[in-house]
Amino acid sequence: QVHLRESGPGLVKPSETLSLTCSVSGDSLSRSIHYWAWIRQSPGKGLEWIGNIFHSGNYKIHPSLKSRVTMTIDTSQRHFSLNLTSVTAADTAIYYCARRNIAATVSFFDSWGQGILVTVSS
């Protein structure tokens, strides 16, 4: 059974970069049917998809975050990462990593990490 776990700082100063890592066990990051995703949740905006990354390193990012987000993946180390630059208080949220699976031609997030609360504050 796949298990995902987010790690990183819980407090980031405004204008700095938020960096998170998702460690994956129980599954290979190289399987071609899976993408690996970041999703965040804040009281003001609910659940917001940030982006997906494939084992090749190709990724798709929410258009509203495209200028500030990069994602990387290390299949040998079984983790993928999120960098969000120039953070503001609006980026305060619980950040989840998740596995995007596909069946019956439909994609969905079938496994999630426990989430990590990141607060942007000086």
Add this chain to the structure above:
Amino acid sequence: DIPMTQSPSSLPASVGDRVTITCRAGQNIFNCLNWYQQKSGSAPKLLIYGASNLQSGVPSRFSGSGSGTEFTLTISGLQPEDFATYYCQQSYNVPRTFGQGTTVEI
């Protein structure tokens, strides 16, 4: 972005009730609709994918229906562990978008 609108926002209910939550998409998303359950302090959990396919391990009292722009999640015989917030999510295009959530409460 495809807006996803859920109704109601909150739903008072009792154990044993049959409850229905509606999700409307801002455009035709065919059957690209998923439902998640989230309990306080936990991550969302996938219940239904592709509008009507029950995720493995999810009790059969949960069911989903609909296509195009209107979808429903039904819980037949509400159990104490079902009091939670439910979200719909479209997987038709990028960016993926979620509904604002429906809280089923006592």
